[in-house]
Amino acid sequence: MTNPNDRDGSTRRRFLAGAAGLAAAGASGARAENPKNLPPNVPGWTRQLGDGVGVRAYGNPSKYEKDVVRRTVPWLTATPESSVSFTPLHQLDGIITPNGLCFERHHGGVAEIDPGDYRLMVHGLVDKPLIFTLDDLKRLPRINRIYFLECAANSGMEWRGAQLNGCQYTHGMVHCVQYTGVSLKLLLEQAGLKSNAKWIMAEGGDAAAMNRSIPVSKALEDCMIAYRMNGEMLRPEQGYPARLVVPGWEGNVWIKWLRRLKVGDQPWFTREETAKYTDLLENGKARQFTFVMDAKSVITSPSPQAPVKQNGFNIITGLAWSGRGKVKRVDVSLDGGRNWRTARIDGPNLDKACARFYYEFDWKGEELLLQSRVMDETGYVQPSKDALRKIRGVNSIYHNNGIQTWALRADGEVENVEVG
Amino acid sequence: MSRSARPSIALALVLALGGPALAQSKPEAPRNYGVGHVATPEQLAGWDIDVRPDGQGAPLGRGSVKDGEKVYMEKCAACHGEFGESAGRWPQIAQGKGTLASHDPVKTVGSYYPYLSSVVDYIRRAMPFGDAESLTNDELYAVVAYVLNLNDIVDENFVLSKETWAQVKMPNRGGFFDDDREKSEKAFWNPNPCMKDCRGPAAITGRALSIDVTPDEKTQKRGVE
Numbered sequence: 001m002t003n004p005n006d007r008d009g010s011t012r013r014r015f016l017a018g019a020a021g022l023a024a025a026g027a028s029g030a031r032a033e034n035p036k037n038l039p040p041n042v043p044g045w046t047r048q049l050g051d052g053v054g055v056r057a058y059g060n061p062s063k064y065e066k067d068v069v070r071r072t073v074p075w076l077t078a079t080p081e082s083s084v085s086f087t088p089l090h091q092l093d094g095i096i097t098p099n100g101l102c103f104e105r106h107h108g109g110v111a112e113i114d115p116g117d118y119r120l121m122v123h124g125l126v127d128k129p130l131i132f133t134l135d136d137l138k139r140l141p142r143i144n145r146i147y148f149l150e151c152a153a154n155s156g157m158e159w160r161g162a163q164l165n166g167c168q169y170t171h172g173m174v175h176c177v178q179y180t181g182v183s184l185k186l187l188l189e190q191a192g193l194k195s196n197a198k199w200i201m202a203e204g205g206d207a208a209a210m211n212r213s214i215p216v217s218k219a220l221e222d223c224m225i226a227y228r229m230n231g232e233m234l235r236p237e238q239g240y241p242a243r244l245v246v247p248g249w250e251g252n253v254w255i256k257w258l259r260r261l262k263v264g265d266q267p268w269f270t271r272e273e274t275a276k277y278t279d280l281l282e283n284g285k286a287r288q289f290t291f292v293m294d295a296k297s298v299i300t301s302p303s304p305q306a307p308v309k310q311n312g313f314n315i316i317t318g319l320a321w322s323g324r325g326k327v328k329r330v331d332v333s334l335d336g337g338r339n340w341r342t343a344r345i346d347g348p349n350l351d352k353a354c355a356r357f358y359y360e361f362d363w364k365g366e367e368l369l370l371q372s373r374v375m376d377e378t379g380y381v382q383p384s385k386d387a388l389r390k391i392r393g394v395n396s397i398y399h400n401n402g403i404q405t406w407a408l409r410a411d412g413e414v415e416n417v418e419v420g
Numbered sequence: 421m422s423r424s425a426r427p428s429i430a431l432a433l434v435l436a437l438g439g440p441a442l443a444q445s446k447p448e449a450p451r452n453y454g455v456g457h458v459a460t461p462e463q464l465a466g467w468d469i470d471v472r473p474d475g476q477g478a479p480l481g482r483g484s485v486k487d488g489e490k491v492y493m494e495k496c497a498a499c500h501g502e503f504g505e506s507a508g509r510w511p512q513i514a515q516g517k518g519t520l521a522s523h524d525p526v527k528t529v530g531s532y533y534p535y536l537s538s539v540v541d542y543i544r545r546a547m548p549f550g551d552a553e554s555l556t557n558d559e560l561y562a563v564v565a566y567v568l569n570l571n572d573i574v575d576e577n578f579v580l581s582k583e584t585w586a587q588v589k590m591p592n593r594g595g596f597f598d599d600d601r602e603k604s605e606k607a608f609w610n611p612n613p614c615m616k617d618c619r620g621p622a623a624i625t626g627r628a629l630s631i632d633v634t635p636d637e638k639t640q641k642r643g644v645e
Contacts, residue, residue: 067637071635071637072635073633073634073635074635075509075633077509078499078508078509078510079549081549081550082549107546108546108549108552121459121463121464121467122456122459123459123464123468128458129458129459129464130456130457130458130459131456131457131458131459131463132455132456136455136456139453139455140453140455141453161626161631162626162627162628162631163628163631163633164628164633164634165628165629165634166634166637169634169635186450189450189451189452190450190452190453190455190456201470203470203545207546207550207552208545208546208552209469209545209546209552209553211470211541211545259467260467260468262468262470264472266472268470268471268472268473268537268541269472269473269534269535269537269538270470270538270541270542271533271538271539271541271542274532274533274534274535274538274596275527275532275533275538275542278596280520280525280527282521283521284520284521284525284595285520285595285596285597286520286532286595286596286597287596287597287598287599287600287601288596288597288598288599289598289599290599290601291599292599292601294601294608304628304634305637331613331615335621335622336619336621336622336623337618337619337622338617338618338619338620338621338622339615339616339617339618340613340614340615340616340618341615369622369624373613375613378609379609379610379611380608380609381608381609381610381613382608383608387608391604391605391607394523395523395525405622407624407627415627415628415629416627416628416629417624417625417626417627417628418624418625418626418627419622419623419624419625420622420623420625
């Protein structure tokens, strides 16, 4: 992994001053090394005992990984309570996002709910309105599912052109974890849906009381009430103690701090599904209920925050996902979309989950325009940004799944660019 | 094929096809696990705050534009501006008519919201920011009436209530249509995407670095935990 000293821009720029220097730097030149730790010397961590068990009752990453954090773009929003922090995709691998690095999007800050006082209300067009405690939810049969969650506004700042210089900022409103909880179908069966039940309003218990309508058909298909992520209880910022999971659909409908499910015969047209999370097209009309996240992929490394460190053998890696099912394949281009080669997917490739892809290549220091393009199992192919703009204009804010271009320069630095 | 084999094939077909089909036509009744308690009307009343476009869920009460101005100046204007024009980066909630098809669309209650209920339901649950669910029903109706007046949707003598609900005509009521991507963007489905010589040489036409709005990473580290 990267030594934190490498993050100093001036050091990196000096080291990456040119292709020749870059090649000479090779595997070791960039690191601020301490000869006392290198062979034939025996380092201190070998000579001395380390911390005993229990010193780290809840373990944290190594102190050398302290730059692997969620980051914000302060100018984006008026206040941090209604804002977003981004997953550091460029520093992660595999398909599972660590809980503490899952991006945050709150509309009224993080609700701190006492699990003993947690209540979930299910009412409306049901035979029997019910209230569940957290212990009640845990008594019901459990399911485990791995799903991606992407904010509809992920890449939303890029509609009018390359704007933010980092994969974390352009694509970091996505994460993928394993949820444990109750099938929503099973929960609704406890209350009993009436025959005219068509829509369900889900509502949060936070200071925004976020509410969205979802069709009953989706609720019965694959939704769940999750109380665990990656084995442990949900993090407060992810909706502790229980949230709605709506596989493949935009993150805004995955109501956190879930307090109420009301069954009705029509959608509610809440503020979040009218004034927000609707996609304004060029003619001034807006698409509503655009729930499904179109297939999308991005090269997470190399990327602007993860420059290339050496000539020769290099690994391109990234994530791909689709709200319509499984990833079928991912293609990678080194020349801005002129020619494509199919990347290698490694690890689990699951329905509506992130898939991890790799493309290994030899780099001779030439300038490259890196792109990735996903195809999902329905045959949907991730479009170029220009193809997307041609059909939607640039005012949509939401659902920007266009192909990302990273320019790899001769000095190893990587830049967010647009190509034409 | 011998005659004697036929009955067993027929039986196998019944098991393979008929069995599951029968099972589907008579689904098992969902199991009741006896978990959870029946919600009382009193419990429901405190949390049942949603309002629909047809007015279902709208609370009792009434509020005038004039009364709403007082509430608005005290509780809303600091963020949204005295005329709904926004202070700083907080949402603009008035004017913006005729901008939706421009390259600088301004989405406000008057220019964008399709339903009165979307405004009432949102303010009732989430506003004032940081003091949610604190408005009385009369204050709620009054402040909504005032915001409608800021957007020239109602006149200064208007009083909003369940009774006058249907008189409010939102200008952008017809501005939305249901998701049609699987039809309008059908061209994005392509089983054989181009792999070779798909375009001419690509040239860089825009750079994030020239815009220079990316935050400085060194200012955002994990603190002592």
